[in-house]
Amino acid sequence: MSAPAIDYYVFAQSPYAYMGHARFCALAKRFGATVNVLPMDGTVVFPATGGLPLPKRAPARISYRMDELKRWREFLGLPMNVQPRFFPVAGNPASLMMLAAATQGQTVALRFMDAVFKAVWERELDIADATVLNQLAGECGLDAQALAAAAAHPDTQARFEAISQQAIAAEVFGAPTYVLDGERFWGQDRLDFLERALSEHARAGVPQA
Secondary structure: OOEEEEEEEOOOOHHHHHHHHHHHHHHHHOOOOOOEEEEEOOHHHHHHHOOOOOOOOHHHHHHHHHHHHHHHHHHHHOOOOOOOOOOOOOHHHHHHHHHHHHHHOOOHHHHHHHHHHHHHHHHOOOOOOHHHHHHHHOOOOOHHHHHHHHHHOHHHHHHHHHHHHHHHHOOOOOOOOOEEEEEEEOOHHHHHHHHHHHHHHHHHOOOOO
C-alpha cells in the first residue's frame, strides 16, 4: 500500500493552523502520511475565493471569531494569546521560509512551521521581521543564513505564487485545509474527519485473504 499524501495548505499567521498543527502532525505520523507543505498568500487567495482579511470583516464576525478563539483555547488547553501583539501580521516572509525549510524534508518543515505558529500565538513575536525568523530557524537547529538565502531566491517566490494559484484551483479558501485524495477538510475542527478518511485509506490498502 502506498503511503497517503496530504496537501497541507496554511497561512503562516493563521490561529487555526496554530491550533491544529500538533494534532495534524501526530495524525500524519500515525498513518505514515507524506505531507506536502503548502503555505499560501492570503492577499491572493482571499480575493479569489470570496474571503475578507480580518480588518475588513463585519463587526459581528470579528466579535464571534474572538469568542471561538477563546473557546478553542480552553478546550485544547493551549497557551494562546487571542489578541497577540503582532496581529494582523504579514505572513509571506514566514511562508517563504517555510518553503525553504521544506526542501530539507518534511520533518524539518513541520518543525519550523510549529515554531512560526507559536511565535505569533504564544510568544507574541513579529514573524514579518527577518531577525525573528532567523532566530526561529536557529532555535530549530537550522542554518538561519542559508534558509534566509533560500527563501529569498526567485525560485522560492515562484513556488509560493504557484501554490496560491494551486490552492485556488483546488477550491481551497481558508487555513488550515488538508486535502487527501482530492477531498478537502477545512479547519482544525475537521481533523476528526481527516482521521476517518485516513483510516479508510489504510483499510482500502489491506490485501484481502
